[in-house]
Amino acid sequence: MAIEREKLVYICYSDIAGQVRGKGFPARDLEKRRRFGVGWTPTNIMINCLGRIPKTPFGPLGDLHLVPVDSQDVVLDFGDGTPVEHWLLGEVRTLDGVDWECCLRSLLRRALTELENEMGLRILASFEHEFYLEGAEERSGDAYALSSLRSNAVFSEEFIGALRANGLEPETYLPEYGTKQYEVTVDPAPALEAADRAVKLREICRAVARRHGFRASFSPLVTRGVAGNGVHVHYSLLDKEDRPVTWDPQQPGELSEAGGSFAAGILRHIRALCALTAPSVISYDRLKPNSWSAFWGNLGLRDREALLRICPYPQAADVDPAPCYNLEYRASDAAASPYLQLAALVFAGLQGLREKLPAPPITEGDPEALGPEKRQEMGILDLPRSLGEALDALESDQTVLSWLGPTLSQAYLLHKRGELEMLADKDEAEICRVYTEAY
Numbered sequence: 001m002a003i004e005r006e007k008l009v010y011i012c013y014s015d016i017a018g019q020v021r022g023k024g025f026p027a028r029d030l031e032k033r034r035r036f037g038v039g040w041t042p043t044n045i046m047i048n049c050l051g052r053i054p055k056t057p058f059g060p061l062g063d064l065h066l067v068p069v070d071s072q073d074v075v076l077d078f079g080d081g082t083p084v085e086h087w088l089l090g091e092v093r094t095l096d097g098v099d100w101e102c103c104l105r106s107l108l109r110r111a112l113t114e115l116e117n118e119m120g121l122r123i124l125a126s127f128e129h130e131f132y133l134e135g136a137e138e139r140s141g142d143a144y145a146l147s148s149l150r151s152n153a154v155f156s157e158e159f160i161g162a163l164r165a166n167g168l169e170p171e172t173y174l175p176e177y178g179t180k181q182y183e184v185t186v187d188p189a190p191a192l193e194a195a196d197r198a199v200k201l202r203e204i205c206r207a208v209a210r211r212h213g214f215r216a217s218f219s220p221l222v223t224r225g226v227a228g229n230g231v232h233v234h235y236s237l238l239d240k241e242d243r244p245v246t247w248d249p250q251q252p253g254e255l256s257e258a259g260g261s262f263a264a265g266i267l268r269h270i271r272a273l274c275a276l277t278a279p280s281v282i283s284y285d286r287l288k289p290n291s292w293s294a295f296w297g298n299l300g301l302r303d304r305e306a307l308l309r310i311c312p313y314p315q316a317a318d319v320d321p322a323p324c325y326n327l328e329y330r331a332s333d334a335a336a337s338p339y340l341q342l343a344a345l346v347f348a349g350l351q352g353l354r355e356k357l358p359a360p361p362i363t364e365g366d367p368e369a370l371g372p373e374k375r376q377e378m379g380i381l382d383l384p385r386s387l388g389e390a391l392d393a394l395e396s397d398q399t400v401l402s403w404l405g406p407t408l409s410q411a412y413l414l415h416k417r418g419e420l421e422m423l424a425d426k427d428e429a430e431i432c433r434v435y436t437e438a439y
């Protein structure tokens, strides 16, 4: 009897390395696996983006479960006889079914629950992604050019179609400023779903690119001196009835009191947050002056170099600004898990609300020009200038570590310092290459 191809399904999660890892099983066992998941082990969280485990606090010990969560399955069926890719997002739990301390999706859930319980607030979010399409055509002068879309139109349509088919509600798609660089945005969604979407989007993009002989890379930087790939996190606050509460036309920048305290919490802890939102060696070569990313810990109005940017909304008599008004956090990239990124922002914002911090001043122009004294007076911190500096800032910020808890804090610092050491003697071109491959 001829062998029949057997369909496989995967359960996976997004880990400290921002990688999507998991285990597969025959599709016929789907219902059983939906209930019980697959086995997992604590040390797996220590696998870095280079596929190595320099050190682990867990050793070979322990058993966990990777169990599917209530999020739409990803199904990539191109209808042409090629294998259908089918996977489910999961969370890592203990054998008793309790959230595991190092599961980043449950960390985000906890952050959102605390925000809702303590402040009666929810988050609406969207991750804006840039990526590099290796193998795409290149032409001098092609930034934002129609020709850059035409040259890979089939990939583009299939990518957007795959996002739509998997519930991601694509919003815009464009060739970016960098060569072979593209950007894609999806509609905002409740925070947990927004982070699920970000995990799915990166993998869907990689899968579709591969079909067309391209390689999509979300590495923060692909080539030195060429525009980096950001992952800008847009967010706004809702009350318990899902009414938008970030906009207040009476306040500076039209930022409500709650929105101001939330932003101030982020800025207060920004040096430690960077270790969680921009967590690769190469991330700090993206966060440079004049590169439309972020260089200072400031709040800016429609300023594409501010760390937190107040975004514009359509100015028309029949458009209510309240649901459109949102802020964008720009010191983030795809080396981080979207769950960890958003959890860090939510915890920091919640801390700002707890302490009733006043809204940060809105900068005009480049904070560089203000000089160090004025910046200090305005509470504008320097972002860390390297991963090592960011990790030191994280280690010395007890408040941020308390959000993560002792086990995750220790695992995270060990994981990232191991990565740093592995790349310590590599030159920048080699580091770019390694990250381009990893992400």
Ligand code: GLU
Residues within 6 Å of the ligand: 130, 227, 228, 229, 230, 231, 286, 291, 292, 293, 304, 330
């Ligand atoms: N490529 C820029 C970054 O690294 C962002 C450009 C933009 O969309 O404003 O964040």
Ligand code: MG
Residues within 6 Å of the ligand: 130, 176, 183
């Ligand atoms: Mg962009």
